[in-house]
Amino acid sequence: MTAKPLSTYDQNGFYCEMLGLPVTAQAKLPELWERLLSYDAEELEARASEATGELLDLGITFTVYSERDAIDRILPFDIIPRVLSAADWQHIEKGVIQRVTALNLLLEDLYSDQKILKDGVIPRELVVGNANFRADLIGYRPPCGTFVHVAGVDLIRDDKGTFLVLEDNARTPSGVSYVVENRHLMQRAFPDLLAGFSVRSVSEYGERLHEKLCEVAPRDGDDPTVVLLSPGVFNSAYFEHIFLAREMGIPLVEGRDLSIEDDCVFMHTVAGPKRVDVIYRRIDDDFLDPDVFNPDSVLGVRGLVRAVLAGNVTLANAIGTGVADDKAVYAYMPRVVKYYLGEDAILPNVETHICREPDALAYTLDNLDKLVVKPVGASGGYGIVIGPKASKEELERCAEQLKAAPEDYISQPMVNLSVSPTLTSDGVAPCHVDLRPFAVTGRETWVLPGGLTRVAMRRGSIIVNSSQGGGTKDTWVLEDGAPVAESPEADAP
Amino acid sequence: MTDLLSRYAESLFWFGRYVERTACLARLLEVQTSFDRGKSNAGTTWSWILTLYDDHERFRADHGVATPDKVIRFYVSDRDNLGSIVASIRAMRENARTLRSIIPTELWHQVNVFYNRFRDPTPSMLSDARLSQTCQMIKKECYALQGVAYATIYRDVAWNFFQLGLLIERADQMSRLLDVRFAQVRDEGHAETGGPGDFGFWSVLLRSVAAQQAYLRAHPGRRDADSVARFLIFDPALPRSIVFCAAQLEVVVHGLRRDYNLRGATNVLQKLDDVRQVLDVAVNDENLIRELHSFNDQIQRDLIAVSDELGEHFFGHGGPEQETDSPEAGGAQSQSQSNTQTQSQSS
Numbered sequence: 001m002t003a004k005p006l007s008t009y010d011q012n013g014f015y016c017e018m019l020g021l022p023v024t025a026q027a028k029l030p031e032l033w034e035r036l037l038s039y040d041a042e043e044l045e046a047r048a049s050e051a052t053g054e055l056l057d058l059g060i061t062f063t064v065y066s067e068r069d070a071i072d073r074i075l076p077f078d079i080i081p082r083v084l085s086a087a088d089w090q091h092i093e094k095g096v097i098q099r100v101t102a103l104n105l106l107l108e109d110l111y112s113d114q115k116i117l118k119d120g121v122i123p124r125e126l127v128v129g130n131a132n133f134r135a136d137l138i139g140y141r142p143p144c145g146t147f148v149h150v151a152g153v154d155l156i157r158d159d160k161g162t163f164l165v166l167e168d169n170a171r172t173p174s175g176v177s178y179v180v181e182n183r184h185l186m187q188r189a190f191p192d193l194l195a196g197f198s199v200r201s202v203s204e205y206g207e208r209l210h211e212k213l214c215e216v217a218p219r220d221g222d223d224p225t226v227v228l229l230s231p232g233v234f235n236s237a238y239f240e241h242i243f244l245a246r247e248m249g250i251p252l253v254e255g256r257d258l259s260i261e262d263d264c265v266f267m268h269t270v271a272g273p274k275r276v277d278v279i280y281r282r283i284d285d286d287f288l289d290p291d292v293f294n295p296d297s298v299l300g301v302r303g304l305v306r307a308v309l310a311g312n313v314t315l316a317n318a319i320g321t322g323v324a325d326d327k328a329v330y331a332y333m334p335r336v337v338k339y340y341l342g343e344d345a346i347l348p349n350v351e352t353h354i355c356r357e358p359d360a361l362a363y364t365l366d367n368l369d370k371l372v373v374k375p376v377g378a379s380g381g382y383g384i385v386i387g388p389k390a391s392k393e394e395l396e397r398c399a400e401q402l403k404a405a406p407e408d409y410i411s412q413p414m415v416n417l418s419v420s421p422t423l424t425s426d427g428v429a430p431c432h433v434d435l436r437p438f439a440v441t442g443r444e445t446w447v448l449p450g451g452l453t454r455v456a457m458r459r460g461s462i463i464v465n466s467s468q469g470g471g472t473k474d475t476w477v478l479e480d481g482a483p484v485a486e487s488p489e490a491d492a493p
Numbered sequence: 494m495t496d497l498l499s500r501y502a503e504s505l506f507w508f509g510r511y512v513e514r515t516a517c518l519a520r521l522l523e524v525q526t527s528f529d530r531g532k533s534n535a536g537t538t539w540s541w542i543l544t545l546y547d548d549h550e551r552f553r554a555d556h557g558v559a560t561p562d563k564v565i566r567f568y569v570s571d572r573d574n575l576g577s578i579v580a581s582i583r584a585m586r587e588n589a590r591t592l593r594s595i596i597p598t599e600l601w602h603q604v605n606v607f608y609n610r611f612r613d614p615t616p617s618m619l620s621d622a623r624l625s626q627t628c629q630m631i632k633k634e635c636y637a638l639q640g641v642a643y644a645t646i647y648r649d650v651a652w653n654f655f656q657l658g659l660l661i662e663r664a665d666q667m668s669r670l671l672d673v674r675f676a677q678v679r680d681e682g683h684a685e686t687g688g689p690g691d692f693g694f695w696s697v698l699l700r701s702v703a704a705q706q707a708y709l710r711a712h713p714g715r716r717d718a719d720s721v722a723r724f725l726i727f728d729p730a731l732p733r734s735i736v737f738c739a740a741q742l743e744v745v746v747h748g749l750r751r752d753y754n755l756r757g758a759t760n761v762l763q764k765l766d767d768v769r770q771v772l773d774v775a776v777n778d779e780n781l782i783r784e785l786h787s788f789n790d791q792i793q794r795d796l797i798a799v800s801d802e803l804g805e806h807f808f809g810h811g812g813p814e815q816e817t818d819s820p821e822a823g824g825a826q827s828q829s830q831s832n833t834q835t836q837s838q839s840s
Contacts, residue, residue: 058598059590059605225496233590245594252594257498268499270650270807271755 005044005428006037009421012430015161017082017420029083029478035193036080036421044423048079051189060181062236076471077182078422079190082433082453086480089200089449092155092163095347096437097445098337100151103170103324104441105340107147110323111138121339122332126356130329132322134285136292140309142318143216144443149280149316150209152176152436152452155347157418164350164415166434168333170325171317172282175452175472176438177243180205182474198479200449205438206247208446209280213248215442216314217277224277227253227267231283231299241282255283260303263310278314285319327376327410328354350415356407364411365402368395371411373402388414420473422455432456435475450475501595502654503808504588507834509658511585512642516635517666518568518578521545523628524701528693539564545673546576565624570614575833578631582608584834597645600638607634650753656745657803664738665796667702671725672789674698675782678718695721702733719782727776735792739768742799757806764799771795 011019018033019025027033052074055061061072084092109116110127117124127133152173154166183202186194210226217224230241232254245252257267258276266273281288287297289304307313323329331352334345353360353371364371373385385398402409419430437451453473521542540559543549548567555573556563571577575584586608593601611631618627639659646652678694695716699705708716708724728734743765750758771791775781781788804810 056609057606058602059593233587238590242593251496251498251501253498254500257500267496268809269496270499270502270654270757271496271753274496 003041004037004039005041005423006033006039006421009428010430011419013159014416014430014432015157015159015418016430017084017157017418017433021161028085029197032081032083032193032197041427044079044428047189048077048423051077051079051185054185054188058181060177060239062239063233075178076457077185078431078455078457078471078473079186080421080423080428081186081193081474081476082420082435082455083476083478084435084450086478088163089477091346092435092437093447093449095163095165095345096151096153096439096447098341098343098346099153099165099168099333100148100439100441100445102333102337102340103148103151103168103321104146106336107318107321107324108141108145109340111140111147111320116336116339119339121335122329123356126328126332127323130323130326132285132320132326134320134323137309137320140318143218143314146216146441146443147318147321148324149212149216149318149441151439151441153347153439155435155437155451156350156415157433157435159416159418161418163347163435165330165333165345165347166350167327167330168325169436170321171284173436173438174237174240174282175436175454176205176448177240178472179438179448179450179452179475180247181243182472186474197476198481200477200479202448202450205440205448206244206249208448209244209440210248210250212440212442212446213278213280213316216316218311218314219277225267225275226278226280227251227258227276229253229255229258229279229281229283231287235282237282244280250280255298255300258301258304260301260307263303263307263312265301265304265307265313276313278316280316285322288315288319327374328356328407331410350412353411355402355409355411360411361402361406364409365399368399370414372414373398373409373411376408376410386414420453420455422457422471422473424457433473449477497595497650497654499807499809501592501651503804504591505651505654506658506803506808508585508588508592509655509660510662510834511581511588511658512635512638513659513662514666515578515581515585516632516639517663518576518581519628519631519635520703521670521701522565522568522578523625523632524697526625526628528697541673541677542568544676545669548574548576565619569619569624569627579611579614582611582631588834595651597641597647599645600641603634603638603641607638610634650749650755653745653749653753654807657742660738660742660745661796661800663733664735664742665793667725667733667735667738668789668792668796670698670702671722672786675718675722675785699725704731704733707731722782722785723776727772736772739765739772743769755807757802760806761799761802764795764802767798768792768795 011022011025013022015021016025018029019027055074055077056072059072061074063072106116110133114127116122117127128135148170150173152169152175154169155163156166157163180202213226214224217226226248227250228241228245228248230238230252232238235241241252251257251267253267259266259268259273261273265276265279267276283299286294288300289302290297290300291302292305293300304313304315305319308315308319330349331354334349337343337345353364355361355364364373367387369387369390371387373387375383385394387395390398417432417434420433421428422431424431433453433455435451435453438448439445440448453475454470455473457471525539525542539561540549542564543552543559551574552559552564552567556567567574567577569578572579572583574580586604589596589601589604611634614627617623642655646655695718696705698721699708702725704725707728707730708721711724711728712720724731724734726735729736729740731737743762746758746761746765749755750762771788775788778784801810
């Protein structure tokens with residue numbers, strides 16, 4: 001009855017976001033740990049089910065449509081927060097800004113002089129042969145030279161507590177709405193847990209994003225018209241589109257609400273056509289403009305690309321950014337950072353073997369049972385082979401695929417992802433987490449304090465992707481000067 | 494703000510219509526259920542609702558002979574019937590979902606909780622013992638929703654379109670109800686026209702439009718066909734009377750022109766003038782009660798014309814009026830068409 005689930009929590013030899021290294025295992029925020037320890041299972045369950053009910057009532061859901069029905073699913077929310085110290089955050093923030101700066105410089109170069117290819121830093125065929133490289137855009141320079149206005153840089157933490165970049169998301173990264181809504185949910189469902197801690201606010205995201213989008217407007221003027229372009233209510237991320245439009249106070253449009261005249265974009269309003277300056281689009285390149293990309297797409301706007309190239313409208317993110325967040329190009333990012341900025345990467349990559357290189361392929365084939373093999377270009381958690389967990393047959397199949405098309409794969413060592421205490425169906429367990437901070441860029445880059453913590457809620461699973469049963473946590477970035485690690489109270493009995 | 498998307502304007506209009514439609518249908522069924530209780534010939538009193546919504550053919554094709562149970566299910570829980578309460582709630586919510594970035598979170602929350610509560614009515618919610626209560630709860634949810642809307646929606650042009658939908662639906666429902674109920678009086682002899690009539694019948698009619706107490710205050714002790722009809726059509730203080738709705742529609746459309754400088758409003762006002770004219774003639778017509786059907790037909794046709802103008806000038810529906818059926822033949826058919834949302838949705 002009065003069992004306190006946190007009291008038997010075992011971090012299982014992993015780095016824990018709450019307790020740090022397994023050898024020291026000390027609460028980073030002792031007062032928070034004490035509070036968590038005081039809750040019994042019933043209390044935690046009650047809070048969790050309140051939070052779940054709230055998500056459904058507020059429609060913070062993704063909707064699965066069938067012929068007869070619309071089924072609302074929620075992204076599971078874990079009520080135990082993930083905490084980042086002020087020092088951790090300063091490091092992440094600097095690293096993310098550096099990374100996003102390098103991504104934008106890379107894209108600006110790839111779509112103009114291609115110096116980085118001429119200098120042989122990245123193999124030319126990796127870029128020009130890439131399906132996400134849009135050769136017809138060469139020569140187009142977006143306002144401020146910014147291609148990636150919104151970036152989500154996925155970070156993981158290894159067993160020493162070091163942050164590593166797992167992948168860059170430079171197309172239309174999603175999840176930021178959950179960062180903000182999770183905090184609001186926490187404030188309502190668990191106010192007593194938050195009380196007294198100085199946690200940095202996440203509420204200003206919409207305002208900041210809007211400010212950055214205005215900075216990249218093509219025309220001079222005080223009040224550019226910014227819209228958010230969504231595929232519509234059937235898109236699984238529709239909630240996020242609503243959220244962002246609402247937070248920015250801008251119209252949420254669909255392709256059918258827009259048309260092009262004289263290479264300018266107009267939206268259909270009750271007062272007639274209104275000129276649009278900036279489009280924050282949440283539609284992939286392929287569906288943007290049936291004249292240029294997928295001719296069957298009804299989601300986009302015919303003539304949109306011409307309007308962009310004519311400099312009459314700015315798309316955020318720009319077209320063709322997919323070449324920079326490709327998993328194959330990812331492997332070169334430390335060198336890209338060095339090349340453009342003359343600095344070492346603040347946030348290192350996970351060690352990556354590029355299987356198109358013969359040595360790397362040989363190494364990968366020899367160590368298949370120890371490595372994670374990832375297809376290049378695909379997104380989501382599908383198609384990944386996790387060597388240490390794969391069966392003999394799976395490994396054999398993987399080896400065959402590698403030999404047949406080595407350029408389609410990279411491999412990485414198995415990283416022991418950090419864990420965070422998480423309420424699961426069998427009590428509080430150490431579940432693996434990652435972190436996706438969100439960076440917005442106009443003239444300069446701003447990073448939302450925290451980011452989306454995704455948690456693999458299936459015991460033992462390391463895949464945190466929401467399409468694979470992952471959930472999310474509220475992510476707390478502590479204010480500078482807030483109590484962190486090694487506080488003497490931690491030793492109090 | 495006048496940069497309201499045309500598509501949003503249309504969704505606001507339909508959102509308003511479905512809120513009102515759900516409330517009207519729930520109230521009607523609630524009253525009918527209570528009235529039906531304890532009558533020996535109970536079954537026969539339900540099929541007039543099929544007449545009300547022009548559903549006889551559709552109903553017969555799918556369900557055969559009308560029984561109270563079948564009619565109740567058809568109008569409460571049948572998802573394939575786009576005119577049922579569950580379908581209306583769903584359509585209301587889909588419109589609200591489209592509008593989520595501009596409507597207050599409190600309003601969306603109300604819609605969503607409402608939808609989740611009545612998405613799948615259990616058989617027991619439709620049982621004899623519970624149906625009246627279920628309909629009452631649905632009606633109350635609609636009132637609560639309108640209350641939240643009134644208390645929270647930002648009064649820019651979006652508000653005008655929401656009101657337009659609500660008022661047009663309300664006037665249309667009233668007109669239909671008068672038409673069907675007074676035809677019953679004539680055909681089934683529920684009451685002598687002009688005579689004291691069947692006390693219960695008028696009571697049910699008045700209750701089913703939430704006008705019973707108001708009527709008694711305005712006409713103490715009196716209850717005859719002519720005064721009931723005139724009250725429901727012309728009383729300027731009754732929020733569901735046709736005159737009240739028409740006056741409000743004029744105010745709202747004037748606002749579109751005056752406050753937001755939307756020129757299309759002029760065309761809509763012209764159609765509202767037609768409604769006004771019909772009402773002005775009717776109020777002085779001593780034979781109104783005998784000509785109620787043609788009066789209602791005209792009112793409904795004019796309301797459709799108002800909706801069409803809104804579609805053309807604000808919702809981005811095609812160019813000038815397409816060829817329509819001749820007014821005589823059009824009748825019920827075109828009416829039920831324009832009363833269903835045909836908004837296309839991308840996939």
